[in-house]
Amino acid sequence: MSWDLRSPLRYPGAKRNIAPLIEKLLIDYNYTDRVFVEPCCGGASVSLYLLEQEVVSKVVLIDKDPWVASFWKMLFFHTKHLLQDIQNVEVSVETWEAMKKKEPKTMREKALYCFFFNRTCYSGILKGGMIGGRAQASKYKIDCRFNKNELLARMELIASRFSSKIKEVRVGSVFNVLERAELEEQEDIIYYIDPPYVQKGEKLYPHYFHKKEHLRLKQTLEELSRPWVLSYNDHPDVLDMYCSNASLRHISLEVLHVADRARPSKEWLITNFPNLKAEQVLNELIQWSELEHLSADQQETCTHIETGAL
Ligand SMILES: C[S@@+](CC[C@H](N)C(=O)[O-])C[C@H]1O[C@@H](n2cnc3c(N)ncnc32)[C@H](O)[C@@H]1O
Numbered sequence: 001m002s003w004d005l006r007s008p009l010r011y012p013g014a015k016r017n018i019a020p021l022i023e024k025l026l027i028d029y030n031y032t033d034r035v036f037v038e039p040c041c042g043g044a045s046v047s048l049y050l051l052e053q054e055v056v057s058k059v060v061l062i063d064k065d066p067w068v069a070s071f072w073k074m075l076f077f078h079t080k081h082l083l084q085d086i087q088n089v090e091v092s093v094e095t096w097e098a099m100k101k102k103e104p105k106t107m108r109e110k111a112l113y114c115f116f117f118n119r120t121c122y123s124g125i126l127k128g129g130m131i132g133g134r135a136q137a138s139k140y141k142i143d144c145r146f147n148k149n150e151l152l153a154r155m156e157l158i159a160s161r162f163s164s165k166i167k168e169v170r171v172g173s174v175f176n177v178l179e180r181a182e183l184e185e186q187e188d189i190i191y192y193i194d195p196p197y198v199q200k201g202e203k204l205y206p207h208y209f210h211k212k213e214h215l216r217l218k219q220t221l222e223e224l225s226r227p228w229v230l231s232y233n234d235h236p237d238v239l240d241m242y243c244s245n246a247s248l249r250h251i252s253l254e255v256l257h258v259a260d261r262a263r264p265s266k267e268w269l270i271t272n273f274p275n276l277k278a279e280q281v282l283n284e285l286i287q288w289s290e291l292e293h294l295s296a297d298q299q300e301t302c303t304h305i306e307t308g309a310l
Helices: 016-028 045-052 066-077 079-088 093-101 107-120 148-165 174-179 211-223 236-242 278-290
Strands: 035-038 058-063 166-171 189-193 228-233 249-257 260-271 305-309
Touching: 016 045, 016 228, 016 260, 035 045, 045 058, 045 148, 058 066, 058 148, 066 079, 066 107, 066 148, 066 166, 079 107, 079 148, 093 107, 148 166, 174 189, 174 211, 211 228, 211 236, 236 260
Parallel strands: 035 058, 035 189, 058 166, 189 228
Antiparallel strands: 228 260, 249 260, 249 305
């Protein structure tokens, strides 16, 4: 399995490592060849992976963060301009500070800002500050995650392989998307939601959820009859919110996160897939996690899997 098409955005809580599991769920439940709608797309690692595996027919990417949505729009629909801007930007402390002082106005500027700060801030987090700090005294310098040639080549490949499969990219709220989902005329849609983390979200993303938004998401999903998969960081509030609904199923995984590589943490997958064959899926997933399916990169991820009703 090749990871050459992995997301060019570094994202706290990126789901690249569990994407093969979501692929497996889609295959097991005959939800392949569908329109995959990702309304908290961030680095879009699951969508990219499913496109690479040709498991979904089309993808819709939505994020509340206009920088993120602009990045994906420019990458897929105005590739040359984005690549040109990235090629031309000088990765230096001076550029970083000058850009920090200026608010990007156009979609093109927002896309460049998104990419530039994502690759020059600690863990891809804007609030994390510049890698190496102003003094650049650390062994990690501002450009240590900015291998221009490799990143440009990867983005060109992603755009050339997938642009035709991107149905839409836009700025939007997950709530608007899900609350209108029942009205969608198109039947073959599947929703994948990877919301900002409970509690830690504020530190990680410019757009995050307060408790009331986490609750609103839960209420919205409980009313949604279309198939959906939700991923969450392991937090007691997540179980509190979802455990009262016996019709939902969960899969729990241990994952190492980019923003916190030192400590593995648990990640929940929750779904409304009907007739979840828990026993069968459990066995298959255990085999899957033990087998060669996992590249070295992924092996750090799935050290433990369990499934069942919440
Ligand atoms: C956990 S990250 C997604 C990471 C992504 N799954 C990946 O693999 O890179 C959550 C994303 O939700 C976005 N977000 C926050 N509030 C939102 C809202 N109300 N509607 C849509 N997106 C939102 C954030 O901007 C962030 O990009």
